[in-house]
Amino acid sequence: MLGRDTDWRQGDLLTREAAAALGLVAAADERHRVIVIAHDCDLPHESELCVEVIVAEVVVKEDSQLSYAKNPRRLHLAYEGINTAPLILELRHGDRHSVPKADFAERAVKDHSLALPVDAKRVLKQWLAARYGRPAFPNEFEERLRKGKVERKIAKILEPDAKYLVGLFFDLGEQRGTEAVEGEPYALSVSVVYDANEGGADARRAAERVATQLRELFENIYGKPDVATEIALDACEAVADTYLTLADLRRMDQWRLEYVSLRDDDQGDFLPVGEIPA
Incomplete structure (x- = not known):
C-alpha cells in the first residue's frame, strides 16, 4: 500500500x-x-x-x-x-x-x-x-441562447483568439436562477477575461475585439438592450484576469468554450458551462 x-x-x-x-x-x-x-x-x-x-x-x-x-x-x-x-x-x-x-x-x-x-x-x-x-443556467435562458444557434456563433467569435482568453463569464444578477416569462428579458453582463501576464497587450486587444463582436451578435439577434424581449446584453467588456476579484467569481458563471473544439458525439443538446466554486 x-x-x-x-x-x-x-x-x-x-x-x-x-x-x-x-x-x-x-x-x-x-x-x-x-x-x-x-x-x-x-x-x-x-x-x-x-x-x-x-x-x-x-x-x-x-x-x-x-x-x-x-x-x-x-x-x-x-x-x-x-x-x-x-x-x-x-x-x-x-x-x-x-x-x-x-x-x-x-x-x-x-x-x-x-x-x-x-x-x-x-x-x-x-x-x-x-x-x-458546471452550473445549469435557467432552462428558459438556455432556450433563448439557442435561438439562431447563438451559442455556436459565440464559439466562432471566440475561436481565433482562444489562446489569449482565460474564460467567458456570464452574470445574470438576480435572474441567475429564474425562469423568465415570455416578454421578460434576461439582463446579461458578459466579461471576456484574458490572460494579462502571458498575453499582455495582444491579449487585451483580442479580448476587446471579442467583446465588440459579441455585442454586435446579441444586438443583431435580440435587439438593443432597451428593446430586447429575450436577452438584453447590458454590458460586455474585456477584463484582465488580474483584475477579476473573488466577489466577481462568486457572482458569475463561466461559459465553457466547448463548442470551440470538435463536438463530442455524446455531448447532446445542452449549453456547456462551468462554475467557479462559491
Whole structure:
C-alpha cells in the first residue's frame, strides 16, 4: 500500500512499462500515457482503496482551444522534460480508471523524465473539478441562447483568439436562477477575461475585439438592450484576469468554450458551462 511518505502526486506520469503491467495500455502502445489524477491527499489515505488514473492520448500539437480547462470534456496538457520537446497529452473524462492501491503500489513506476509545470497542474485540478461544478443556467435562458444557434456563433467569435482568453463569464444578477416569462428579458453582463501576464497587450486587444463582436451578435439577434424581449446584453467588456476579484467569481458563471473544439458525439443538446466554486 502507499504510505505517508509516498512521492506520488496528482499529475505524475507512469512509465509505459508500468502502465502496460497494470493492464491500462498495450505493451507496444506508444500513443497513450497514463496520468495519476487522484488528489495528493487521497493517495496515501487508508480509506481510499484505489488510485484514480486517466489514459491520455499523445497529440502532436497543443490546441489552445483545449487549454485553461475551457472544455469540460477534453484537456490538453504539456509535460516538460530536459533536452526534449514537450509531451502534449489529450485527456478525456471517459478514459478514467481506478487501480487497486495494492496493484498500484506493486507495479506503478513514475516517469521522472517528464514533469507537469505548476501552472499546468493547477489547470488539471480546475478541469477535474469542472466536471461536477458546471452550473445549469435557467432552462428558459438556455432556450433563448439557442435561438439562431447563438451559442455556436459565440464559439466562432471566440475561436481565433482562444489562446489569449482565460474564460467567458456570464452574470445574470438576480435572474441567475429564474425562469423568465415570455416578454421578460434576461439582463446579461458578459466579461471576456484574458490572460494579462502571458498575453499582455495582444491579449487585451483580442479580448476587446471579442467583446465588440459579441455585442454586435446579441444586438443583431435580440435587439438593443432597451428593446430586447429575450436577452438584453447590458454590458460586455474585456477584463484582465488580474483584475477579476473573488466577489466577481462568486457572482458569475463561466461559459465553457466547448463548442470551440470538435463536438463530442455524446455531448447532446445542452449549453456547456462551468462554475467557479462559491
